[in-house]
Amino acid sequence: MSLTDEAISRIRGLIQSGELPPGARLPSEPQLAAQLGVSRNPLREAVKALVVARVLDVRRGDGTYVTSLEPRLLLEGLGLAVELLRDDTLLETVQVRRMLEPEATALAASMITAERLDEIGEHLAAMRAASDDVEKLNHHDAAFHRAVVRATGNETLSTLLDGISGRTLRMRVWRGTIEAGSSHKTVAEHEAIYNALAAGDARLAQAAALMHIGTTETWLRSVLGDVGGSRAQDGSAGGRRAQDGSAGR
Known part of the structure; x- marks a missing residue:
């Protein structure tokens, strides 16, 4: 498991345990990195991946939140x-x-x-x-x-x-x-x-x-x-034509 995958798994664990319920705001990046025991670069990549998966929502100037986690949102892709x-x-x-x-x-x-x-x-x-x-x-x-x-x-x-x-x-x-x-x-x-x-x-x-x-x-x-x-027949006909051509040579 890569460091990014490990960070994804740990964030998912917080969500599944209820520590980060739907609508919850994630701690700041330094706090979350320390809490999960991962470095900040893999954490950023993990957050990006979970945003694409509609698990997290980045609100510029406000922070990163857990989405509603409703089936239509998560299964949209x-x-x-x-x-x-x-x-x-x-x-x-x-x-x-x-x-x-x-x-x-x-x-x-x-x-x-x-x-x-x-x-x-x-x-x-x-x-x-x-x-x-x-x-x-x-x-x-x-x-x-x-x-x-x-x-x-x-x-x-x-x-x-x-x-x-x-x-x-x-x-x-x-x-x-x-x-x-x-x-x-x-x-x-x-x-x-x-x-x-x-x-x-x-x-x-x-x-x-x-x-x-x-x-x-x-x-x-x-x-x-x-x-x-039809494809099989075309192939057979092609094969026969090839054989006929070979015989002619």
């Missing part, structure tokens, strides 16, 4: 990390969504409020109206799912799924562009989810969400399979 994943991990991203979102939808069905249900219904209506506009349809598709997950009241879960959805949204736009009739299928699947939420039926809501995401995953697998098969 997840979306950026997911965006940077390689294209060959897209299927893995969809699989993670399949593991989390049906459970979240079931939880939402058991505790959804009339206000939240109305919000979800508005996005569904907008999806119906935009069935011929792939970009607009998928904008409301994403908003529909965000509202469903927010209905759980679980901010950590909501933030995690928000981080994943940005990447899968572009895939859904891609599907809507190349697959005939996909928009109408998408609207019908969202109607099934909405109806289950309106009925307060957690199991039905879970099943409807699982079917919806499973349909997307199945489509993606078929597309990736076709792409892989």
